[in-house]
Structures are given as structure tokens and as C-alpha cells.
Amino acid sequence: MTDLNWLALGIGAPLAAVLTLAVRRLASRRGWLHHPGAARVHAAPVPRLGGLAMYAAFVVTVLAAAWPLDLQTLGLLLGATVVTAVMVVDDLRSLRPRVKFAAQLAAAAVVSVLGVRIGAVSHPFEDGVVFLHAAIAIPFTLFWITGMMNAINFVDGLDGLAGGVVSIASIVLVVLSLRLGLPGTATLALALVAVIFGFLPFNVYRASIIMGDAGANFLGFALAVIAIMGPAKLATAILVLGVPILDVAWTIGRRLASGRGFASRDVEHLHHRLWEVGAPQPLIAAMYYALAGVLGVIALLVERIDKVYAFLGLTALLLGLLTLLARMPRRRTIPR
Secondary structure, three states: OOOOOOHHHHHHHHHHHHHHHHHHHHHHHHOOEEOOOOOOOOOOOEEOOHHHHHHHHHHHHHHHHOOOOOHHHHHHHHHHHHHHHHHHHHHHHOOOHHHHHHHHHHHHHHHHHOOOOOOEEEOOOOOOEEEOOHHHHHHHHHHHHHHHHHHHHHHOOOOOHHHHHHHHHHHHHHHHHHHOOOHHHHHHHHHHHHHHHHHHHHOOOOOOOOOHHHHHHHHHHHHHHHHOOOOOOHHHHHHHOHHHHHHHHHHHHHHHHOOOOOOOOOOOOHHHHHHHOOOOHHHHHHHHHHHHHHHHHHHHHOOHHHHHHHHHHHHHHHHHHHHHHHHOOOOOOOOO
8 A cells, every 4th residue: 555545534434423323223222321320421321332333434444445454454453353342241241340451451462463563662862763672562562552542441431532532643643654654554543533533423412322441442442553553653642642641640540549449430530520610521522622633733743852841741731730620619520
């Protein structure tokens, strides 16, 4: 493949929309609903399994737009199948955290075995790269992919939030991949953008279907893998997704400091706090989109060291915002 295949956009978006409608109807008939309850902001039952529609649309789109598949792309599809299949079961029956984490590791291991690894990283302070030994590269790859799945899963707490942020990050990867001379990787990123665009109209406020853990894990997995296909684009991906990445790091640290397991559920994420102090869901989603967009532009325009400074600035900004939100009175409360 020598050029970006726009067929990915033409197939992915309408196919995802049709499959989302079909899954929504099936979920409504079978009672596969997301009910109001602890750690949930929805006031009425909402059909789930939207992630299954995005996954299926992505597989078909990639097969059509990126055929014949190379080993790395095959690994992307196989790993996505593993994690989506297990998380669909979780959406229906609620699996234990250890089972879900094992599925995440298995999916990450599949792509690693088939050649998608972080073998080198850009030196942050000078030109050139730092090559990683396999003993470091493989664990680092597993950490990156599982970490990204959890980051996107954690941010999937309000209508349209996770899908919108991942679509913006994927658009940045399309542009960056083309700049690096990687049209095949750009096509995969475009396929991910397309299936999200087909799903989002049904998922933005007020959502008529949610993506569930299957959708959040699929999006996190696909984005993480595409970001490291070819020359790793870690710095760009980390900066664009800085808000959910910092949020998951803050959340895990807070849970461990309080003596709870890192996989325990709570409603102290940044988007939860913003909602509790009175910000409407569309405004919170727009804030996340705007931040991701601005950070994406910065990532495409600045040099490596400036990306480090931008990430440090974002960290200071979010810490300040979290401190401010902790002091503000809560106008509404999410059930604990």
C-alpha cells in the first residue's frame, strides 16, 4: 500500500452506524441494558454493547482497505478479537478484574508476538533514538497497551467522552503517520476514526447506546497498537491523550494510597468531579475534545523536548484543577 486508502472512511463510518443500530435493537430486545446505579450517571436504562458494533465494523473495514494483511495488522485484528470477546462477556455478566486484566495481557501479547513492539524510543533531549533490548521492549509494550486500554476505559464515564477523545487522537496519528511515510498505518488509524464517527451520533448526550467495557477496551487497544506500528509515536500519543493518561495515573495512585486495589471502582475521576460540581455532560465532553485537539496540534508542531514541557505543563494544570474541584461544593452526587 503506497497511499492513504480513503476507502477506510467510506466503509467504516456507514457500516459502524448500521451495526450500531442493529446492536442497539438487539440489546433492547434481549434486556442487555446499562441500568442506573453505583458509579453511573445515566438516569434511565441504556442499551450496551456498542463496542461490539465498532469492533465488527473495524475488522471489515481493515480487511477491505488494508488487504493483503501483514503480520502486524493481523496481530492488531487478532488481539482486538481477544479483548473484545472477553469484554463482551464482562458487559453481560461482570467478570472479575483479574480475568479482564488477563484478557488485556493476552491481547497485548498477541500483537507483541507478531512483531508490534516498542523497540526504540526517541531521545527527548537530542536527535536520534534509544534502542531497547527485548527484555525491556516486550514488558514495555505490554505495559503501554494494557495501560492505554485502562486509560480509555476509565475515561468512558460520560456520553461521547471516550469515543470523541480517541477519534481526535486517531486523526493526529493519521497526519503523523503520513508525515513519517507510513500510509498503511495511516489507513488503519483512519479506519478507527471512521468506525468511531459511525458510532458517536448514537453515543453523544443523551446516548441511546453505550460502548461498554468491550468498546472502551477495543478503542484503547487499537489506538495503542497503531501508535507503535512502524516508528513508535509514543510522545505524540502520550501528549494527545495526556488528560486520560494522567487521570488514570492519579486514580491508581490515589486508590493504592488509600489501601484499595488499583482495579477498584470509584467516581473520583476528573470528569466525575466536573459533573458533580454542576458542569453539564456536553460541556465536559467539549472540554476534553478541545484539550485533546489543542494538544494534538502542539504534538504535530513542536519538537521532542517541547512535548516534554507541554506534558509537564498539562500535569500542573490538571493537578491545579483537581485541587480546585476538591474545594468546590458538589451540586449533585453520583451514586457510590
